Amino acid sequence: MRSYGKDIIEHGYYIPLDYQLNEVPITSWTDTQRQRFLLNSKSQNVLCALSKEEYVKEKCNKIILLTRKYELFTMDDGEDIQAMFGCFQTILNELRCLKKTFDNYDNIEKTLRSLSRKWRSLVTILRIVKNLDSMSIVELIGTLKKAKAFSTCKESSFRPASKSSSKAINSDTSYDKESDNESLDEDDQFAFISRKIRNIWKKMSGSD
Template identity: 25%
Template sequence: MHDYINAKDTELWDVVLDGPYIPTREEYNETDKKKIEKNYKPKKILVCGIGSDEYNKISACETTKEIWDCLKTSHEGTTQVKESKVYMFTTQYENFCIKEGETIHEINSRFTSITNELRWLGEPISPSKQVQKILKVLPKSWESKMNAITEEKDLKVLTMDELIGNLQTVTTLKSSR
């Protein structure tokens, strides 16, 4: 929603976060009228962008800020719930290991789910740390490929996509032998 509303008009996001513009004088000038219009646009975008279940949660909200706060709490939970989720996903990240018989695709999907959750919760993990984490959890049978990657590539700029691509190439070569 953040990106969608900002793409429409960056001032609309201010209305979402700060609440509506309310003119202080009785007669509105043209600037006041435009600002008042901007009070309604993000509300319309939010309401049109949600389903009927979500609408029932926010139908009593009067301002865009109230709607946003309600949706945010509904999806992220309270601060305490958010902190609990951050702790849970951080623990999953720290304890991440490869399961017996897991494919590179499955490893990547599971790992990406954890790192995406942390990013959405405001706790992103840098791409280089993600690459290093995957390299650390590779089984001993991957040691030669891991050494080749660390020697050939600059781990500070190696992306997860490149790493996963390299690992999938090795898997394909091993299975074709």
């Protein structure tokens, strides 16, 4: 059987032929020819089983490797958000080709957790004002890019006041904040901050 199997690998399936190299009709096959022909399917099954086993093993190893890569993925310091998203999307695509997928919400959370420290304030705002369950990862990246551009624009347009006026303003502001905070319990403070953040986000959304 081993020699026949080797012949099949090297020369292809066995087909009974006569002396003139014409195919012998099935009705005229001898017992030996019939048995040898049956080895075609047996050898094929063995080869396919081995090939599938190796394929499954390789697939499992690759899924484990990519899943680990997914779990450890983080944004490098100074990395552009679009470049970061491209690397993350590559991992997702490779996993998808192997029939391994994550829920959209898991991908959203993973993306937000992977962002560098400079994005944390924007992530906090985003979690408050946006419904992450209904957002795609592409929409998330677009929103982050827009928020970052808005934040950078605001920072560049900021001009500090003179020291004397700044002190006076800070003094009045700190007094107002202290008096306001004294009258607010913890829940009210959170609601107050949330409203402020929503107002900021609305202004940012209307800046298109």
